[in-house]
Amino acid sequence: MVDQLPNLGREEEMLKEMGIESMDSLFADVPEPVRMIGDLPLPDAQSEEELLADARRLLGANVALGDQPSFLGAGLYRNFIPSSVFQLVTRGEFLTSYTPYQPEVSQGMLQAMWEFQSLVSELIGMPITNLSLYDGSTAAAEAITCAVRVHNRKAEQKDTVYISELTPPDRVSVIHNYCQGAGIEIKKLKHDNNGCINLESVHEARGSCAVYVEQPNPLGIIDEGYPSIKEIIGEHTALIVGVQPVSLGLLEAPGHYGADIVIGEGQPLGSPITGGGPLYGIFGCTKPYLRLMPGRIVGRSIDVDGKEAYCLTLSTREQHIRRHRATSNICTNETLIALMGAMHMSLLGPEGLKHLAIRNMAACTHLKRELSSIESINQPHHQQAHFNEFVVELPEQTTSCLAFLEKDGIVGGFNVSDWYPEKSNQMLLTVTDQTSKDDIDRLVQSLTTWTAEVTA
């Protein structure tokens, strides 16, 4: 029996007072030909206890990353979220509130989101940020369409943008879906054999609307070439940089090397991986993009008494006002996950962020060193600095390696051939602050055994 309905058993009393005969009469306006007859072919209602038992049984069939040494990342990164974040974010006042359209009773979330904007703005080095998009992929897509809106009039290469050829195909697919309606052509920027951007190829992007690159790039490489990009493409082409936010504890903020728009997968700050969602997309930009950018923005204002107060602002960009001329169709976004991000950032503080970044990069450096002891495993970008992850070339197919690791109780890395089919013996190995020395030892040991088997 359902236990969520306060008026169960009181239907007759309420109907009688209204002078309505029956529940059926409440649906008398549904014409007969479209009425659903009979019960929904679904199982009976469950009690909370029964549901929880089923949830534990079914979700127990998944292998949680925390149960095994795991080396899977490729855009999402295991992290540690302080307990207070979960405790606070599930406070009903936050959890069960709607979009803050009535600012007088939504000051808590509005101020929290204004503070989120401030934290992210400092992090990425951009003067303006919104209060989140869905995820990194849609943030990248919306950044590109935004840049085209801003630059297309003056662009020599109209309706054209250039994105790094390393951009993961799943992300390119999102970008394509968002861009095709506006007739935007997506061209690719080349990378050299060392995995870094080919600056000659960046010259081709001059006169286009935007260039999109990621730092660290999808192969985990910290690309030293990026500070030259803005100079090459000039002021009429937007430089859009995608970031892993934790890396910015060590790496220069893109806003400080010429980025016009910075986007990112916010997840590593504040959110568990959760099977790939909900996450939050970071979006920040410089002033020329402000009025054509997507998403909600909170502004600081005053109330009628002159008291500090917060409200949504620049809403005339948005769908509920501008309808088909809106800068984006986004309405529901990822506010609560952004709130988790703000809480995590406020507990870290600047030095805490740096420490966290060092832990990530140290684990990565350590794994690279340890793996160099296995002769048959090659690191094609060995000379480059990496954050979180790097590619290894295996003596055999990646699928066979992953199957071996899985049997050995290790969640292996990402099969690079899922992105680039010709690279069937490459694996992207990811470590984070949550990877221990023991985890790395286990992986190296297992890979040593596997390589010995396949090269024997």
Place this chain on the structure above:
Amino acid sequence: MSRLFDHYGAEGKGYAQPSPILPVSELNLPANMVRNQLPRWPRLSEPEMVRHYTWLSKRNFGIDTGFYPLGSCTMKHNPRVNEVVAQLPGIADIHPHQSEHQLQGLLSIYYEMQEMLAICAGMDAVTLQPVAGAQGEFTAVRCFQEYFRHRGESNRTKVIVPDSAHGTNPASAAMSGFEIIEIPSQEDGRIDLSALRAVVGDDTAAMMITNPNTLGLFEQDIAEASKIVHEVGGLMYYDGANFNAILGRTSPGLMGFDAVHYNLHKTFSQPHGGGGPGSGPIGVKEHLASFLPSPIVARREATAAEKEQAVDAFWYHWHAPENSIGKVQQWHGNAGAVLRCWAYYRRYGKELRTMSEHAVLNANYLRHAIHREAKAAGVDHLFVDGADTVVAKHEFTLSLGPAKEKLGISAMDVAKGLLDMGYMAPTVYFPLVVPECMMIEPTETESKETLDTFAKDFCKVLQLDAETLHNAPTTTPVRRVDEVYAARNLCLRHPFDED
């Protein structure tokens, strides 16, 4: 006042972390990529951080705080077990790229949700990838586009929306590259079939509509509207924002729709979280199934070797639809939200129909109670029904036009007055077809007593004089916020003195 950026503790403050595996000196950071100035973030200890966010939370109104009759938003109770389920390591700590062997639990729940949503809407296939209602709309419209391309009908460039539609409908279709044709509604807010007939043609791609409509009325001509659009070769799109009103009583499939999005954060109780996350799966009829985003979940009988890892004798696997539009989110959608909604659905099962019945019962009862109390209080001349109907569905509208005319009291004034009474205000000024509109949706999780009390309090607000109401609210954390000031004096982040 507690401000995050007022906290500047000593350098190095922050939660204690383990030491790195290697010291920073051993990391070969490229010199030109080293960050020299760290973000100027505040420094808080845990007690300060907890107190700051608790203080903020007390300045925010949620369903847990009080009655939240926000029309069009379906602010129903969010069962807490959903949060417990979503925190289990089997969902919180899994990666979308893990092998199918390691994700049988997630895949089986995805499959169950796809099936359940298809049944509820009378559709043939479902994707859970879109992460919000608007993204669901966008996804479906993209599928339409590829469907027409596939059939050599790229001439279909126009999408029809009624003027009472949610703003996301035209925005989503325009983002896909369609031209928007807006048609006027009838005076009662219902679809105008002659206006529809006048605009359909060889270039019609689709019509997007919600039913019940934004006035809370069931579109009785919906089957005829579907027929008109189908006859010219167009497709029908169902905006599921108001699905809470009809579940188990009718379905978009029965009404002739080809595609539908579900707002899991409305109908299936994913908490709104102050604006998100949501989840906006779409369901489609067979002819559109091959265009859905990739992947969706399919299943087959487990082989003997798979039995040990299999859930209930089936093997669940990702499946790429043949003509897929690709991805609209990089991973598999908001899995955590899908899980919460699965937990919610399990506690209703086939009684989801009872859920909708009670949503409609409560809306009609509240409408009745407001009129009853208004008569008793002598304020019934200050508002009229937004639509002339015997029964409403899950929500209803009132027009405060008479109050505005007679006393200079606007819908916004009444909304702010209600805030002072301890309620979230109903939606105001939407839909636009009702002057001084107030749109009220109580949902099924409010008791009769709450509805009766709200009706009385609503009338108490109408008894206040205009000046009092112009000054309302007075009991809230801040009073009316100056939105013009915010737009003219843009302050979008913490300003540092040194900047």
